[in-house]
Amino acid sequence: MSIAAQDLSIGEYLIRRLQDYGVADVFGIPGDYVLGFYYMLEHSPIRVIGCCKEDHAGFAADAYARVNGMGAVCVTYCVGGLSLTNSVAGAYAEKSPVVVISGAPGLSERPNNPLLHHKVRDFRTQFEVFEKICVACAELNDSHTAFREIDRVFDAAFRYKRPVYIELPRDMVKVVPGIPHAFHKTELSSNRDALAEAVAETSRLLSEAQKPIIIAGVEIHRFGLQDQLVALAESLQIPVAATILGKSVVAEKHPLYVGLYEGAMGLDEVTAYVEESDCVLLLGAFMTDINLGINTANLDPSRCIYVTSEQLRIRHHHYHDVILGDFVHELTAAKPKVTKRPVLKHPKQSGAPFQLKPDAPMTISRLVARLDQELDDNTIVISDVGDALFATTELTTHGRTEYIGPAYYTSMGFAVPAALGASVARPNMRTVAVVGDGAFQMTGNELSTLIRRKAHHICIVLDNKGYGTERFLHPGDFNEINPWRYSRLPDVYGGGKGYEVRTEGEFDLALMRAWNEKNVSLIQVHLSVTDKSQALGRLAERLSKKV
Ligand SMILES: Cc1ncc(C[n+]2csc(CCOP(=O)(O)OP(=O)(O)O)c2C)c(N)n1
Ligand SMILES: [Mg+2]
Numbered sequence: 001m002s003i004a005a006q007d008l009s010i011g012e013y014l015i016r017r018l019q020d021y022g023v024a025d026v027f028g029i030p031g032d033y034v035l036g037f038y039y040m041l042e043h044s045p046i047r048v049i050g051c052c053k054e055d056h057a058g059f060a061a062d063a064y065a066r067v068n069g070m071g072a073v074c075v076t077y078c079v080g081g082l083s084l085t086n087s088v089a090g091a092y093a094e095k096s097p098v099v100v101i102s103g104a105p106g107l108s109e110r111p112n113n114p115l116l117h118h119k120v121r122d123f124r125t126q127f128e129v130f131e132k133i134c135v136a137c138a139e140l141n142d143s144h145t146a147f148r149e150i151d152r153v154f155d156a157a158f159r160y161k162r163p164v165y166i167e168l169p170r171d172m173v174k175v176v177p178g179i180p181h182a183f184h185k186t187e188l189s190s191n192r193d194a195l196a197e198a199v200a201e202t203s204r205l206l207s208e209a210q211k212p213i214i215i216a217g218v219e220i221h222r223f224g225l226q227d228q229l230v231a232l233a234e235s236l237q238i239p240v241a242a243t244i245l246g247k248s249v250v251a252e253k254h255p256l257y258v259g260l261y262e263g264a265m266g267l268d269e270v271t272a273y274v275e276e277s278d279c280v281l282l283l284g285a286f287m288t289d290i291n292l293g294i295n296t297a298n299l300d301p302s303r304c305i306y307v308t309s310e311q312l313r314i315r316h317h318h319y320h321d322v323i324l325g326d327f328v329h330e331l332t333a334a335k336p337k338v339t340k341r342p343v344l345k346h347p348k349q350s351g352a353p354f355q356l357k358p359d360a361p362m363t364i365s366r367l368v369a370r371l372d373q374e375l376d377d378n379t380i381v382i383s384d385v386g387d388a389l390f391a392t393t394e395l396t397t398h399g400r401t402e403y404i405g406p407a408y409y410t411s412m413g414f415a416v417p418a419a420l421g422a423s424v425a426r427p428n429m430r431t432v433a434v435v436g437d438g439a440f441q442m443t444g445n446e447l448s449t450l451i452r453r454k455a456h457h458i459c460i461v462l463d464n465k466g467y468g469t470e471r472f473l474h475p476g477d478f479n480e481i482n483p484w485r486y487s488r489l490p491d492v493y494g495g496g497k498g499y500e501v502r503t504e505g506e507f508d509l510a511l512m513r514a515w516n517e518k519n520v521s522l523i524q525v526h527l528s529v530t531d532k533s534q535a536l537g538r539l540a541e542r543l544s545k546k547v
Helices: 011-022 035-042 054-068 080-091 125-133 146-160 192-208 218-224 227-236 268-273 324-333 364-374 385-393 413-423 437-452 469-472 486-493 504-516 534-546
Strands: 025-028 047-050 072-076 098-104 136-139 163-170 212-216 238-243 257-260 279-281 304-306 312-314 317-321 380-383 430-436 457-463 496-500 520-526
Touching: 011 035, 011 146, 011 163, 011 227, 025 054, 025 413, 035 047, 035 072, 035 098, 047 413, 054 072, 054 080, 054 413, 054 437, 072 080, 080 098, 080 125, 080 380, 098 125, 098 146, 098 324, 098 504, 125 136, 125 163, 192 279, 192 312, 192 317, 192 324, 212 227, 218 227, 227 257, 257 268, 279 486, 324 457, 364 385, 364 457, 364 504, 380 385, 380 413, 385 430, 385 469, 385 534, 413 430, 413 437, 413 457, 430 437, 437 457, 437 486, 457 504, 469 534, 486 496, 486 520, 496 504, 504 520
Parallel strands: 025 047, 025 072, 072 098, 098 163, 136 163, 212 238, 212 279, 238 257, 279 304, 380 430, 430 457, 457 520, 496 520
Antiparallel strands: 304 312, 312 317
16 A cells, blocks of 8 residues: 655654554553644544553553554653553563654754753663664654654564554654655565475474374464464364463364463373374464473474474474465465374363352362353453463463463563553453452552443452462562552542452352443452462472472
């Protein structure tokens, strides 16, 4: 597509590009260095979603990007931008395309290096920080190159699924470069010969295998390949496991789905089923320590075909310039004859159905089992770090993007702001955040924005009065926190309902009300300080044998 850009200012051009990439909402907080652009945004079709704090806005934009394909955050110089660094680093680590737009002092204000407010060391300090945590950065300080620079960084975000940074000096927002400019979305293509050879080698290995398995990872989601993955698995009849970061890329009710492969955290049956395989096809999966249950997985590279957007390695052969989507597509078309391996019955299916014990004290395992009963296609679960992350791995997701968790970067405080991002991207869906009390104390006040937006959101606070996960690693007073009366916060935030529960019966009642009332609910769940999920229990037990 090409547009006549002559009449657009730099700010207007930036807004056009956001729209072209499907970004309809921008998260952030204004400040004087970015007010001009905020004004322009507000008078455009894009909605501005004000947040309580910039790092929350970053988490929200990250989750929005995971659900929507791309997200954006707009902040002021340094005091706003530098607050964003942790969430943008998380988006980089977990491959989420977030466009960071920051205002900056005007170029005309900079001669003689004056001490302008918000400046740290020199005018480039913030830019240099973001260079370390973004895949591409641009300073829009030259009207002749500004449009090209904007195109370049959007292209990088789209192609690599990582954050990018755009710095917009306040006196450049309304500048109209007035030069012809054509915008072209870059189309990537595979090297046909490399693709054909890689598919041929993979087909041969799969045909020779007796026990093949696919491990699906997060990139299947980021590149929108969920349907192609299912088509491949169905056509070749190969069972599929997923990594934690890739949880929900395949509907966990699919007949070929065998469970999460997560080393020591995972179920023995799933771990054995995957590790017994003589041909493991890893698609879009990053082998992080958390994905592998803190390095406890055993996958022999000589039995692995490892395909991501960044590399393609078949055993020890490397292929270059092969696009992940093309590989999945061509392998499906090649349709090698594959030995049908009996699918592992999902261990949960053989378990007894959940039966409520109304007077029993609430535990995290029972909470997850109860929540699992309610999950439907209309719900997105967002987990925080701590036992929330381990426990929610046991939920059964139904569709394609119903589970969001910071399962690699593991920054506490992700879930509530991320729920805001997911809810803005999918206003008709219900979001459920499962969050530890420690993590809630970091960013939980973003509930106030969910309330303001009249979102249907349920925030489940796991109240074990401290840093439970760390208590298992290093006991100490530093793991204790001031216990809050979380259930009363909706009063402070000016909307929604709070519940305080101790038993299964109380949780059941609160969950049912929250599920059906289309507003914000906060359920404070009192848990014993020694309680832990089965996944955390398995991890702790197996790691203690190792060390
Ligand atoms: C931003 C951040 N700070 C510190 C940590 C280290 N850390 C990992 S888990 C954890 C405790 C989490 O406590 P809580 O949210 O209450 O969950 P719980 O472990 O009790 O389930 C801490 C401090 C982290 N992952 N992220
Ligand atoms: Mg806790």
